[in-house]
Amino acid sequence: MEEGITGGPGKGIIFVVSAPSGTGKTTLCREIIKKVKGVNLSISYTVREPREGEEDGKDYYFVSEEEFRRLEQEGAFIEWAVVHGKKYGTPLAPLVSQINRGEDVILNIDPQGARKIREKISDAVFIFVLPPSMEILMKRLKDRGTKKEEIELRMKNAEEEMRNALWYDYIIINDELGNAIEILKSIIVAERSKKERMIHKVKEIISRSLGR
Ligand code: ADP
Ligand code: 5GP
Numbered sequence: 605m606e607e608g609i610t611g612g613p614g615k616g617i618i619f620v621v622s623a624p625s626g627t628g629k630t631t632l633c634r635e636i637i638k639k640v641k642g643v644n645l646s647i648s649y650t651v652r653e654p655r656e657g658e659e660d661g662k663d664y665y666f667v668s669e670e671e672f673r674r675l676e677q678e679g680a681f682i683e684w685a686v687v688h689g690k691k692y693g694t695p696l697a698p699l700v701s702q703i704n705r706g707e708d709v710i711l712n713i714d715p716q717g718a719r720k721i722r723e724k725i726s727d728a729v730f731i732f733v734l735p736p737s738m739e740i741l742m743k744r745l746k747d748r749g750t751k752k753e754e755i756e757l758r759m760k761n762a763e764e765e766m767r768n769a770l771w772y773d774y775i776i777i778n779d780e781l782g783n784a785i786e787i788l789k790s791i792i793v794a795e796r797s798k799k800e801r802m803i804h805k806v807k808e809i810i811s812r813s814l815g816r
Pocket of ligand 2 (some may be wrong): 622624626649653683684685687688692693694712713714716717718
């Protein structure tokens with residue numbers, strides 16, 4: 605377990621969400637934080653260029669290669685990986701403070717990053733989002749305005765990424781967005797009620813009712 609991020613009484617849950625690029629995981633995660641209280645979205649660092657409409661500090665922290673390397677050497681990332689040829693990293697400090705405040709955090713990261721989180725945080729929850737078909741995935745990439753060369757690279761990587769789906773805890777097919785949101789919401793709500801995460805509550809209620 606990573607120092608400082610031990611799951612335990614009153615601590616938040618880490619939800620790792622992965623999907624091939626264009627599946628809709630960003631859309632899904634942005635909707636879920638509006639609908640479910642107490643869940644935050646982790647903001648990663650990346651060296652890739654911002655897309656139209658993306659904001660620094662909201663979608664990503666957009667940094668240079670040098671800045672990324674400096675942060676990596678300082679140990680600022682709990683994990684980082686090269687995805688579609690560019691570096692992406694999850695900052696450790698905000699994750700630790702949110703979890704310690706009892707807030708849940710969604711990490712929208714690729715399967716390489718997800719594996720690293722699995723090694724470090726044994727009680728994280730892993731969710732893989734699949735597109736209904738490869739044709740629809742291609743259409744979503746195009747509609748989002750992804751450049752042609754990028755679409756080719758992302759479609760090529762999609763198959764390999766999807767092979768990881770079976771080691772995740774949950775799979776969501778993002779067909780109709782409303783359905784996918786409901787499924788993700790159900791997963792979060794159910795995970796919060798797992799007995800392992802409720803033991804302290806059970807003890808608290810029993811001792812209170814016995815006046816101890
Ligand atoms: P990702 O974060 O997985 O790369 P995005 O959230 O950017 O994907 O979504 C890719 C495109 O697909 C966006 O244009 C988004 O509006 C669209 N999209 C997302 N979910 C759905 C859905 N369920 N049905 C149709 N279009 C969707
Ligand atoms: P995009 O460039 O489309 O925003 O993201 C490309 C890929 O990078 C997606 O699979 C996304 O989940 C992944 N990604 C984003 N942030 C991180 C991160 O901090 N770490 C890792 N490992 N992957 C990330």
